[in-house]
Amino acid sequence: MSMHAGSPLASRQVFCEKLLSRVQRTLGSRAARSLPLSVLGALAVLAAPNAQAEDSAPLHVAVSVPPVEWMVDQLAGDHVAITTLVKPGNSPHTYDPTPRQVAELSTVPLYLAIGVPFEQVWLPRLEKNNAEMQVVHLEEGLNTRHFGSGEAHAHGHDEAHGHEHNAHHDDDHSDDHADHDEHEGHDEHHHDEHEEHHDEHAGHDAHHDEDEGLGEADPHLWLDPQRxxxxxxxAAEVLEARLPQHASEIDANEQRLLKTLSELDEQIAQTLAPYKGRNFLIFHPSFGYFADRYSLEQHAIEVSGREPTPREMAMLITRAKDENIGTIFVSGQFSQTAAKRIASSLEAEVAVLDPLAEDYLDNLKHATEALKAGFELTDSQ
Structure with a gap:
């Protein structure tokens, strides 16, 4: 039988060697060698529970948002203990960890980042507070979309910059997705000369993206099943490296999860295929990756991270009437006042699209059916 580092058999061998060494230091080498094997065996049995507990202790992993928690749990299950910073009802854009969470993160060995805005502010501080913590940026290098003119806004700490950026956009980008299948959700502001650089580095620093003229990066990449x-x-690669004794189990879970996500992607594409090119009105522009993947267009009620002014509200209502919008979409992390006001003016329904729901699969299925129902309602008017 072969042994790999971190396997239960290898751990027991190391433990027995340490035990014999400790007995030799206490009794002397000659006396230790003269002990009956039964005595050494009994000592090993007495101490074994501690070794087994250490060997089977779950890996403490920190993540920012519930969908990433769901993914890590699907991959590693009981072999990990997960700390999720952003709880239901919180916003990952303006969130600040509690003092208790900061203290807890001072001992966490692994943080799986996904690129949400508060991580850009807090991760350097957390790393400084815990030099042993491994931080893995799961979003790094992925093709990143950027907020377009109908969805431009700023998140929390960068709101002033977002206002300035928003002023340079016009009000119509209805042709953004004409080449959707070829470009996999890039928006029309993506410049050809930056494509190679963008593929390698996009998605990690919103400020850098703005400097390149691409606008603010959209962090909600998990809402695209392919990404x-x-x-x-x-994540599976990192977890297998940190939990080598469970690597084969994690790998099997990974393959099963990838298959499930691929099937989900196909189901959503089939359901929404009749509505390609259609747009929907949402308070916070969090479903851009989802919209890009399935050739839809989201328009945000939110303007530069704030509720619209009366003039902006009137323009939104006029536009929604012209397009016979029958459903206004909201999420639980943001105020619904403006959305409900517009819905009332339009005699439209209010429905929930939640970017942070804990059950990832059910949430995307729900979003698909909600959007389909919204389009059908518009068509019936």
């Missing part, structure tokens, strides 16, 4: 498959592969 989520890449995230799963990266």
């Amino acid at each position: 989520m498959q890449t995230v799963v592969e990266r």
Whole structure:
């Protein structure tokens, strides 16, 4: 039988060697060698529970948002203990970890980042507070979309910059997705001369992206099942390295999860195929990756990270009436006042699209059916 580092058999061998060494230091080498094997065996049995507990202790992993928690749990199950910073109802854009969470993160060995805005502010501080913590950026290098003119806004700490950026856009980008299948969700502001650089480095620094003229990076990449498959592969690789004794189990879970996500992607594409090119009105522009993947267009009620002014509200209502919008979409992390006000003016329904729901699969299925129902309602008017 072969042994690999970190396997239960290898751990027991190391433990027995340490035990014999300790007995030799206490009794002397000659006396230790003269002990009956039964005595050494009994000592090993008495101490074995501690070794087994250490060997089977779950790996403590920190993540930012519930969908990443769901993914890590699907991959490693009971072999990990997960700390999720952003709880239901919180916003990952303006979130600040609690003092208790900061203290807890000072001992966490692994942080799986996904590129949400608060991580850009807090991760350097957390790394400084815990030099032993391994930080893996699951989003790094993925093709990143950027907020377009109908969705431009700023998140929390960067709101002032977002206002300035938003002023340079016009109000119509209805042709953004004409080449959707070839470009996999890139928006029309993506410049050809930056493509190679963008593929290698996009998605990690929103400020850098703005400097390149691309606008603010959209962090909600997990809402695209195809990008989520890449995230799963990266997370599985890290978890297998940190939990080698469970590597084969994690790998099997990874393959099963990738298959499930691929099937989900096909189901959503089939359901939404009749509505290609259609747009929907959402308070916070969090479903851009989902919209890009399935050739839809999201328009945001939110303007530069704030609720619209009365003039902007009137323009939104006029536009929604012209397009016979029958459903206004909201999420639980943001105020729904403006959305409900517009819905009331339009006699439209309010429905939920939640980017942070804990059950990833059910959430994307729900989003698909909600959007389909919204389009059908518009068509019936």
